[in-house]
Amino acid sequence: MKTVPHITDAEWEVMKVLWNESPRTANEVIDAMQERTEWKPKTIRTLLNRLAQKDAISFTQENRVYAYFPLVSEGECVKSETNSFLKRIYGGAFKPMLVNFLKEEQLSEEDIKELKDMLDGKRK
Amino acid sequence: MKTVPHITDAEWEVMKVLWNESPRTANEVIDAMQERTEWKPKTIRTLLNRLAQKDAISFTQENRVYAYFPLVSEGECVKSETNSFLKRIYGGAFKPMLVNFLKEEQLSEEDIKELKDMLDGKRK
DNA sequence: TCAACTGGATTACAACTGTAATACAACTTG
DNA sequence: CAAGTTGTATTACAGTTGTAATCCAGTTGA
Numbered sequence: 001m002k003t004v005p006h007i008t009d010a011e012w013e014v015m016k017v018l019w020n021e022s023p024r025t026a027n028e029v030i031d032a033m034q035e036r037t038e039w040k041p042k043t044i045r046t047l048l049n050r051l052a053q054k055d056a057i058s059f060t061q062e063n064r065v066y067a068y069f070p071l072v073s074e075g076e077c078v079k080s081e082t083n084s085f086l087k088r089i090y091g092g093a094f095k096p097m098l099v100n101f102l103k104e105e106q107l108s109e110e111d112i113k114e115l116k117d118m119l120d121g122k123r124k
Numbered sequence: 125m126k127t128v129p130h131i132t133d134a135e136w137e138v139m140k141v142l143w144n145e146s147p148r149t150a151n152e153v154i155d156a157m158q159e160r161t162e163w164k165p166k167t168i169r170t171l172l173n174r175l176a177q178k179d180a181i182s183f184t185q186e187n188r189v190y191a192y193f194p195l196v197s198e199g200e201c202v203k204s205e206t207n208s209f210l211k212r213i214y215g216g217a218f219k220p221m222l223v224n225f226l227k228e229e230q231l232s233e234e235d236i237k238e239l240k241d242m243l244d245g246k247r248k
Numbered sequence: 249t250c251a252a253c254t255g256g257a258t259t260a261c262a263a264c265t266g267t268a269a270t271a272c273a274a275c276t277t278g
Numbered sequence: 279c280a281a282g283t284t285g286t287a288t289t290a291c292a293g294t295t296g297t298a299a300t301c302c303a304g305t306t307g308a
Contacts, residue, residue, distance in 0.1 A: 008295060009212055026255075042298050045256075050295090064255060064304065078213055078224065085209045088133055089202055094229045095239075098222070100202065102242045105218045112243045115219075118226045119236045119243075134266060150285075166268050169286075174265090188274065188285055251308085258301070264294080271288070277281085 004072045004080045005054040012077075013037060014047045018057060019074040023067035128196045128204045129178040136201075137161060138171045142181060143198040147191035 007015055017032045018024060024032070026048055030041045048068055051057045059066040083092075090097045107115070131139055141156045142148060148156070150172055154165045172192055175181045183190040207216075214221045231239070 006294095010296060012212055039296095040298060042300095043296075046296090046298070049257080066256080079228065081209075081213055082221070082225070085205075088136055089205055094225060095231065095235050097206075098225075098239060099242065101206070101218060101222075102239070104203065107219065107243075111219050115222060115226070116240055116243050118223065119231075119240050130264095132265060163266095164268060166270095167266075170266090170268070173287080190286080249308100251306100253306075254304090256302090256304105258299105260299075261297090263296085266293085267291090269288105269290075271286100273286085274284085276283075278279100 004076050005056050007051070007056055007077055007081070010039075010043075011047050011051055011056070014044065014051060015056065015070060015074070015077065018068060018070045022069040023060065024069075025065050025067050027065075029068060128200050129180050131175070131180055131201060131205070134163075134167075135171050135175055135180070138168065138175060139180065139194060139198070139201065142192060142194045146193035147184065148193075149189050149191050151189075153192060 013033065013036065014029065017029055020032075026045055029048065030044045033039060033044050048057070052059065052068070056072050057068050057070050059068045061067075086092055086094060086097060090100075137157065137160065138153065141153050144156075150169055153172065154168045157163060157168050172181070176183065176192070180196050181192050181194050183192045185191075210216055210218060210221060214224075
């Protein structure tokens with residue numbers, strides 16, 4: 001199983017932008033980020049650098065400008081992060097988390113139906 | 125809503141021991157921990173100190189010995205951590221995570237039945 | 249051509265984390 | 279009473295993370 005690098009909170013925001021659309025130049029990423037955060041451009045460049053260093057993204061160079069794109073998919077990362085979260089909080093077991101959350105969360109009638117249908121789908 | 129302090133990975137292991145049973149002296153915690161980890165006693169004491177500093181636990185003193193106990197419940201912490209996790213990874217929405225996970229995870233027939241029953245229970 | 253600007257590379261720096269070791273004070277034992 | 283033991287308090291130290299600023303080289307406008 002491919003291992004994805006660990007992506008921090010701040011980096012995750014940058015990844016979202018690139019998952020949403022790529023390749024994007026540093027400045028395009030910065031523009032997109034500034035719609036969602038207050039981060040300074042320099043900060044975002046640092047995050048891009050770190051992500052590139054850990055091979056979460058890469059870039060092509062045109063003239064002086066880099067265009068970045070993800071090397072890891074959102075799905076992979078979500079799965080990886082969720083697994084380590086589950087491991088930490090629930091000892092790795094998925095069902096207890098579900099049980100816990102179903103107790104807490106409020107779901108609409110349609111949500112419930114959708115989830116039940118999914119559960120039915122899993123029944124072989 | 126009460127805010128719980130942020131508990132790190134390593135600290136979480138200590139909290140589990142105290143949630144499991146408390147109060148426990150430092151040495152009791154250390155013994156319990158050494159069944160699950162390789163950490164040195166000094167390390168575990170550091171973690172107990174940090175948890176006490178951030179008011180996640182407290183202690184009573186008998187003679188020279190401290191007996192530690194949690195100030196925050198496991199449920200509170202689980203909820204808090206899960207919320208920040210959800211926010212980071214799924215933008216705060218619970219259902220997308222469920223959907224994602226139901227796709228991936230394998231559940232037994234009984235698990236599926238149990239979850240469906242819970243979903244039914246939520247239907248008003 | 250020279251100064252200003254722009255984009256990337258390098259450096260900064262404190263807080264938090266993991267992972268302890270050392271110092272110290274009290275208690276026990278010879 | 280002196281020395282070792284034990285439990286706590288203090289200190290250590292590098293890696294990660296958030297959050298940038300500074301430096302430098304190439305590009306561009308005057």
